[in-house]
Amino acid sequence: MANxxxxxxxxxxxxxxxxxxDIERQGTDVVQYDWSPPAGGDIALLExxxxxxxxxxxxxxxEAVAKIKAAHPMLIGINHARYEIPGMHAxxxxxxxxxxxxxxxxxxxxxxxxxxxxxxxxxxxxxxARELAASGDIEFAPCxxxxxxxxxxxxxxxxxxxxxxxxxxxxxxxxxxxxxxLGKVLRFGAFSSEVxxxxxxxxxxxxxxxQKALExxxxxxLRTLIAQALHMGDECHNRNKAATSLFLRDMMPAFLEADxxxxxxxxxxxxxxxxxxxxxxxxxxxxxxxxxxxxxVNGSTIVTTMARNGVDFGIRVSGLDGWFTAxxxxxxxxxxxxxxxxxxxPDLGDxxxxxxxxxxxxxxxxxxxxxxxxxxxxxxxxxxxxxMYTITEDExxxxxxxxxxxxxxxxxxxxRKVIETGILPVxxxxxxxxxxxxxxxxxxxxxxxxxxxTKALKAYSEEVSHV
Amino acid sequence: MIHQTIVKKKTYHDSVTLMSLAGKLKKxxxxxxxxxxxxxxxxxxxxxxxxxxxxxxxxxxxxDLLIACRAEETVLPRILEEVEAxxxxxxxxxxxxxxxxxxxFDAALEISPEANLAVIxxxxxxxxxxxxxxxxxxxxVMLFSDNVSVEDERNLKTYAxxxxxxxxxxxxxxxxINGTGLCFANDVKRGGIGMVAASGxxxxxxxxxxxxxxxxxxxxxxxxxxDLSSDIGGIMxxxxxxxxxxxxxxxxxxxxxxPPAKEVEQMILERVMRADKPIVLCLLDGKAPDDLPPHVTFxxxxxxxxxxxxxxxxPNLSVELVSDEAKTWSNVVHRTQGxxxxxxxxxxxxxxxxxxxxxxxxxxxxxxxxxxxxxxxKMTDVFTSTGHTLVDLGDDAFTVGKPHPMIEPALRNERILxxxxxxxxxxxxxxxxxxxxxxxxxxxxxxxxxxQAQAIAKQEGRILPIVTYIxxxxxxxxxxxxxxxxxxxxxxxxxxxxxxxxxxxxxxVKKGVEIxx
Numbered sequence: 001m002a003n004x005x006x007x008x009x010x011x012x013x014x015x016x017x018x019x020x021x022d023i024e025r026q027g028t029d030v031v032q033y034d035w036s037p038p039a040g041g042d043i044a045l046l047e048x049x050x051x052x053x054x055x056x057x058x059x060x061x062x063e064a065v066a067k068i069k070a071a072h073p074m075l076i077g078i079n080h081a082r083y084e085i086p087g088m089h090a091x092x093x094x095x096x097x098x099x100x101x102x103x104x105x106x107x108x109x110x111x112x113x114x115x116x117x118x119x120x121x122x123x124x125x126x127x128x129a130r131e132l133a134a135s136g137d138i139e140f141a142p143c144x145x146x147x148x149x150x151x152x153x154x155x156x157x158x159x160x161x162x163x164x165x166x167x168x169x170x171x172x173x174x175x176x177x178x179x180x181x182l183g184k185v186l187r188f189g190a191f192s193s194e195v196x197x198x199x200x201x202x203x204x205x206x207x208x209x210x211q212k213a214l215e216x217x218x219x220x221x222l223r224t225l226i227a228q229a230l231h232m233g234d235e236c237h238n239r240n241k242a243a244t245s246l247f248l249r250d251m252m253p254a255f256l257e258a259d260x261x262x263x264x265x266x267x268x269x270x271x272x273x274x275x276x277x278x279x280x281x282x283x284x285x286x287x288x289x290x291x292x293x294x295x296x297v298n299g300s301t302i303v304t305t306m307a308r309n310g311v312d313f314g315i316r317v318s319g320l321d322g323w324f325t326a327x328x329x330x331x332x333x334x335x336x337x338x339x340x341x342x343x344x345x346p347d348l349g350d351x352x353x354x355x356x357x358x359x360x361x362x363x364x365x366x367x368x369x370x371x372x373x374x375x376x377x378x379x380x381x382x383x384x385x386x387x388m389y390t391i392t393e394d395e396x397x398x399x400x401x402x403x404x405x406x407x408x409x410x411x412x413x414x415x416r417k418v419i420e421t422g423i424l425p426v427x428x429x430x431x432x433x434x435x436x437x438x439x440x441x442x443x444x445x446x447x448x449x450x451x452x453x454t455k456a457l458k459a460y461s462e463e464v465s466h467v
Numbered sequence: 468m469i470h471q472t473i474v475k476k477k478t479y480h481d482s483v484t485l486m487s488l489a490g491k492l493k494k495x496x497x498x499x500x501x502x503x504x505x506x507x508x509x510x511x512x513x514x515x516x517x518x519x520x521x522x523x524x525x526x527x528x529x530x531d532l533l534i535a536c537r538a539e540e541t542v543l544p545r546i547l548e549e550v551e552a553x554x555x556x557x558x559x560x561x562x563x564x565x566x567x568x569x570x571x572f573d574a575a576l577e578i579s580p581e582a583n584l585a586v587i588x589x590x591x592x593x594x595x596x597x598x599x600x601x602x603x604x605x606x607x608v609m610l611f612s613d614n615v616s617v618e619d620e621r622n623l624k625t626y627a628x629x630x631x632x633x634x635x636x637x638x639x640x641x642x643x644i645n646g647t648g649l650c651f652a653n654d655v656k657r658g659g660i661g662m663v664a665a666s667g668x669x670x671x672x673x674x675x676x677x678x679x680x681x682x683x684x685x686x687x688x689x690x691x692x693x694d695l696s697s698d699i700g701g702i703m704x705x706x707x708x709x710x711x712x713x714x715x716x717x718x719x720x721x722x723x724x725x726p727p728a729k730e731v732e733q734m735i736l737e738r739v740m741r742a743d744k745p746i747v748l749c750l751l752d753g754k755a756p757d758d759l760p761p762h763v764t765f766x767x768x769x770x771x772x773x774x775x776x777x778x779x780x781x782p783n784l785s786v787e788l789v790s791d792e793a794k795t796w797s798n799v800v801h802r803t804q805g806x807x808x809x810x811x812x813x814x815x816x817x818x819x820x821x822x823x824x825x826x827x828x829x830x831x832x833x834x835x836x837x838x839x840x841x842x843x844x845k846m847t848d849v850f851t852s853t854g855h856t857l858v859d860l861g862d863d864a865f866t867v868g869k870p871h872p873m874i875e876p877a878l879r880n881e882r883i884l885x886x887x888x889x890x891x892x893x894x895x896x897x898x899x900x901x902x903x904x905x906x907x908x909x910x911x912x913x914x915x916x917x918x919q920a921q922a923i924a925k926q927e928g929r930i931l932p933i934v935t936y937i938x939x940x941x942x943x944x945x946x947x948x949x950x951x952x953x954x955x956x957x958x959x960x961x962x963x964x965x966x967x968x969x970x971x972x973x974x975x976v977k978k979g980v981e982i983x984x
Contacts (some may be wrong), residue, residue: 009583017568029579034569034570390570449824
């Protein structure tokens with residue numbers, strides 16, 4: 001105490017800023033903490049939070065995040081979903097986000113299901129497909145519950161080829177379809193013959209070509225590709241230009257060397273070259289394979305999944321079973337010409353797995369080329385990235401943000417910190433038209449509903465108090 | 468008149484900012500009502516009471532911001548714009564790359580890892596949590612917030628004491644550590660007089676008086692008003708005494724409090740008795756303990772406490788409480804009718820009210836105050852004065868949904884006019900607080916009202932003497948000389964101490980009816 005009297009005063013002012021101004025006026029060092037009520041001012045929730053604020057939880061979280069950081073995702077192959085995805089069967093259709101029944105699905109997801117049933121030959125017309133989907137003979141399940149992820153509607157049916165990503169550190173795998181490109185595509189709910197023809201081409205022509213190229217190249221190191229792309233202006237969710245180029249560059253010699261029909265070779269290379277979001281369907285399963293490594297750490301409050309089905313937003317937490325859901329928000333951002341805000345479906349897709357890993361919106365500060373989606377100023381993008389460090393457990397030294405002096409990306413969303421600060425994860429994402437098959441109508445940013453985190457925290461706190 | 472009520476979801480601003488903003492806007496022409504506040508149950512009730520409640524506002528929660536206004540049609544949009552501009556300013560500032568404010572405690576620590584004090588002014592139900600976190604990170608705490616439970620206070624102080632840390636508060640308004648005034652504090656010289664006080668304006672007054680006598684303060688530690696209750700046991704008072712006794716720059720200690728709980732007083736006295744430095748024990752309204760050793764001086768007023776402390780350096784110093792100037796002034800004040808018999812003290816400082824009560828007790832009657840503890844001295848209705856009345860306008864009854872009168876002195880104006888209209892009011896006794904934390908121009912906020920009050924009395928053939936005290940130093944940011952000059956311009960007396968002001972007020976009402984010749 002006597003020491004305090006002999007030292008220089010350094011104050012933190014929590015609350016009324018007039019006090020910090022007067023302290024500053026006296027030439028004394030002061031930091032103003034613009035306080036707002038933790039847990040939104042909900043005292044019961046705050047008490048639940050404080051029960052979880054223990055050294056043990058901190059340790060568990062450090063453990064979960066260490067596993068995620070150590071994960072090393074590689075592309076090891078591509079094959080039909082039915083042979084690879086655990087639990088896949090002829091009547092199973094996987095979809096994005098938390099569980100949802102056919103009747104409740106949003107327009108684009110219903111369209112994608114119809115397309116998948118037509119593609120599988122289980123129905124021959126839209127009407128038949130709708131009837132079948134509603135009959136109860138088809139089982140629907142989240143991709144996430146089958147080690148898979150899918151952008152937008154995220155529909156995966158048994159015949160679809162899926163990239164196989166293995167976390168070579170732990171041996172767990174994750175799966176994702178091949179990105180079809182923009183415009184009329186299945187993931188936005190289109191199911192015209194053009195869409196189905198492309199899916200068949202991917203299955204019959206592209207998949208065998210990539211298989212042969214991968215035989216030549218061997219496993220592709222996605223962790224390195226993502227790390228490099230982040231230094232080239234991608235955030236690997238809404239911008240995949242650099243990553244797709246790098247992937248194409250890495251695969252080029254293999255495609256050239258592989259025993260392929262010349263026409264097939266050209267078609268396959270042109271397919272990757274023309275779709276700058278090709279890599280999204282690799283960054284997503286890479287993120288999934290990494291996060292799954294950190295899932296199931298008992299007592300950890302780290303978020304391992306964020307996903308949307310166009311109706312609900314769902315999160316999963318390392319130390320908890322099941323989903324915590326709340327109605328999905330609408331994306332705010334830029335609409336393509338000719339579309340109105342009312343045209344957009346609520347937030348949709350598993351692509352928020354990238355943000356869960358600390359890239360995507362979390363790394364937006366390093367992707368200045370797409371800041372028009374977030375208000376136009378690079379400083380805004382940097383602020384989004386900076387603010388994410390306040391809700392994450394750690395920084396990921398594998399992936400870094402050049403514009404933040406190569407600071408590691410914010411990794412390990414801690415539900416405790418989200419509740420404490422009220423700061424929600426920021427997600428960069430595309431907007432789907434609310435009707436099936438129209439396609440993308442814009443892009444912007446979206447946040448998960450706070451309720452997902454509130455529910456998870458309450459569930460946790462109950463578990464703790466029962467022990 | 469039109470009105471509009473807006474709810475801004477999840478938008479938090481501290482109440483001091485909001486209330487001073489609302490206060491500023493309300494003064495504009497064409498504005499009838501402006502409420503800018505967080506949607507707490509209390510503020511929603513306020514909204515209901517002024518008829519600006521909407522369904523949306525009813526659903527709003529503590530974390531949502533309410534903006535409601537009733538004004539002329541041409542004025543209302545501008546008011547709403549001004550609210551936006553005032554509350555949005557901070558963000559725009561931050562965007563220019565000034566990272567002086569942060570959103571989390573961890574971020575604050577990151578910027579200032581050497582931080583050793585947290586000043587906390589968040590709503591009471593959250594304050595203990597913030598304080599605990601600060602203590603756990605090794606920071607001393609000044610807890611300005613009130614409405615902290617006794618249990619939380621005890622736990623925080625026990626933890627702090629075990630870890631060699633201070634918890635000043637809850638409800639601690641004033642402190643000065645290492646020469647920096649905190650919250651409500653005056654710009655005083657540094658010196659060898661160390662203070663520990665369970666009262667805010669009491670501590671300010673002693674610091675100011677010491678400064679006026681030419682001496683300075685080493686440290687001024689606030690403990691919060693409840694520290695000396697039997698529930699808390701004077702944990703911080705005892706710790707403060709120990710720290711100041713150990714502090715080489717402190718020559719003499721001044722301890723300021725209302726009379727403590729008996730067993731706590733014993734614990735304090737034990738320390739005081741064996742102290743190796745002179746100690747001034749100022750117990751407002753208290754009785755001198757028996758058998759005080761020579762190094763302990765007992766006083767019951769703040770002025771005497773300052774004087775006694777200074778006598779450590781000048782043993783023979785003698786200062787008349789009531790100056791010649793005051794005597795001259797009170798002599799020319801006359802009364803023309805027989806009704807104006809009572810003192811009406813309207814205070815912004817709580818302890819200054821208590822000091823006035825202590826001085827006047829037994830000398831004027833009937834005497835009531837809203838700070839009185841004795842049953843026969845309590846006011847039945849704090850909004851109405853009868854007889855000699857001393858009102859602390861910082862009382863919760865006056866500040867619900869409003870800032871403290873030290874921040875917003877205009878709160879007192881309505882009451883001033885009410886007293887002026889009362890034919891039994893014989894003298895207005897007012898205090899003004901300068902210094903950090905206080906309003907930028909307290910006299911300016913009041914002066915027009917005082918002129919109006921004088922006019923009201925004059926109209927009824929009365930003269931209304933105004934006796935004031937400005938608790939401030941020459942170097943306070945508001946400019947003491949200018950504040951004083953403006954009060955004197957309207958014929959008010961500006962006393963040298965709160966005690967002197969009370970004495971003069973007492974002299975005036977005790978004078979017989981004189982007809983001015």
